[in-house]
Amino acid sequence: MTKQITQFNRVIIKEVAEDMKGAISSVAKKYGLVINYKGGRFSNISATVRFELNTVGTNGEVHSEATETFKRMAISYGFKESDLGANFQFQNELYTITGLTPRRHKFPISAKRVKDGKAFKFPINSVLAGLSRNFKPMRGAK
Numbered sequence: 001m002t003k004q005i006t007q008f009n010r011v012i013i014k015e016v017a018e019d020m021k022g023a024i025s026s027v028a029k030k031y032g033l034v035i036n037y038k039g040g041r042f043s044n045i046s047a048t049v050r051f052e053l054n055t056v057g058t059n060g061e062v063h064s065e066a067t068e069t070f071k072r073m074a075i076s077y078g079f080k081e082s083d084l085g086a087n088f089q090f091q092n093e094l095y096t097i098t099g100l101t102p103r104r105h106k107f108p109i110s111a112k113r114v115k116d117g118k119a120f121k122f123p124i125n126s127v128l129a130g131l132s133r134n135f136k137p138m139r140g141a142k
Contacts, residue, residue, distance in 0.1 A: 008042040017049050028053065034062050066099025066110050073100060077108070077124050078133065087114065088130030095120065097127065 005012060017037050028035045033053045040049040055063045070084045077100065087096050088111070095111040098119070102108055107121035 007044045008047050010042075013040065013042050013047055013049065016047075020049060021051065024051075032056055064099060066101050069102065070097070070100035073102065078128055079131075083131065086131065088127055090122065090126055090130050095122075095130070 005016075017040070021035055021037055024035060032055070034056055036052045036054065038050040038052045040047060042048070052064070057063060061067070067084060070079070071081050074081050074083060079097075079100075083097055084099070085096060087094050089095075094114040096114055097109060097111050099110040100108055101110060101121075104121060107123055109122040109124060109127045111120050111122055111127070112118065113120060
């Protein structure tokens with residue numbers, strides 16, 4: 001059954017993006033990749049939807065720019081490399097650290113809420129507090 005879309009809105013974009021992700025999932029599976037919906041932009045009459053394809057390591061860990069950056073720069077932000085994948089508490093919810101994006105100065109830490117897998121961005125101090133640590137920047141780190 002065909003559904004004719006005459007205008008875009010946030011709900012329709014999410015629905016179309018999920019259908020698109022499903023449609024290309026067999027290609028991702030064929031090549032051993034993971035697909036993540038990364039948002040997009042839309043007006044009433046046009047839309048751009050973004051997906052990210054990530055490789056998967058032999059240990060099952062999904063590789064992304066944010067995960068690799070976390071491993072490389074964790075110590076500069078008061079974390080340990082082993083904190084990648086660690087759970088922390090924030091406002092009575094449990095989250096898992098998934099990466100670091102330094103260009104997002106106020107919210108550089110990426111995490112997923114454990115109960116539903118929804119992605120969030122956090123400030124450094126909130127995550128360190130959730131891990132029961134204080135931020136102690138290295139010399140020269142911002």
